[in-house]
Amino acid sequence: GATFPIYVSDMASSETVITSSMRLARTLVEQFDREQVLAGRKSWSSPDILPYAAWLRRCWNQWLFSESATPKQLLSPAQERAIWETIIADSEAGRSLMQIGPTADAALDAWNLVHAWNIPWSSTDWNHTDESRIFREWAQIFELRCKKDNWYSAAQLESFLAEKIAAGAIEIPESVRFSGFIEWTPGQQSVLAALRTADRKSTRLNSSHMSESR
Helix, strand or coil, X not given: CCECCCCHHXXXXXXXXXXXXXXXHHHHHHHHHHHHHHCCCCCCCCCEEEEHHHHHHHHHHHHHCCCCCCCCEECCHHHHHHHHHHHHHHCCCHHHCCCHHHHHHHHHHHHHHHHHCXXXXXXXXXXXXXXXXXHHHHHHHHHHHHHHHCEECHHHHHHHHXXXXXXXXXXXXXXXXXECECCCCHHHHHHHHHHHHHHHHCCCCCCCCCCCCC
């Protein structure tokens, strides 16, 4: 089910609201500000409302600057695309392509979907078409290159951060709410499960506005 509550009026100062999109985050911030004006306040603290992708990157940065972190580079979308272009251009299949850029875009989109939905590379479904088989070969090269150079793809953040959150290596806000999510991917569900694990250890996860698809 969807989670699209309008609840900013009861936000606590220690609460984080994670939205499904940048647009929704802006809408909730604007609503919060309007309510402060209507309440007659002259000043107020900005609410901690941000999109899911930005929250993941915040968690990454928090871990990265912790004492237990090993140096890793989180690739930007432009960096990932450039790596995909290089891999495709250097491949036998890529040499016959007229335009590498659109293929790199499609490969990056497919890579993100594979990780969001936890699709195993060992699946025989990859052998059904030449396109899927070639993509898997490119993806395996991408994985090896990232491992060799200590890079991390944004698509790998959910599984990595879920492990760190569950282990208590990343500090979680006192309360976390989610808004605007229609369908939870397995990757997102792994993060929710990690938040609940962390809740049992040291924090409180406010789940009154959360909904998971199972």
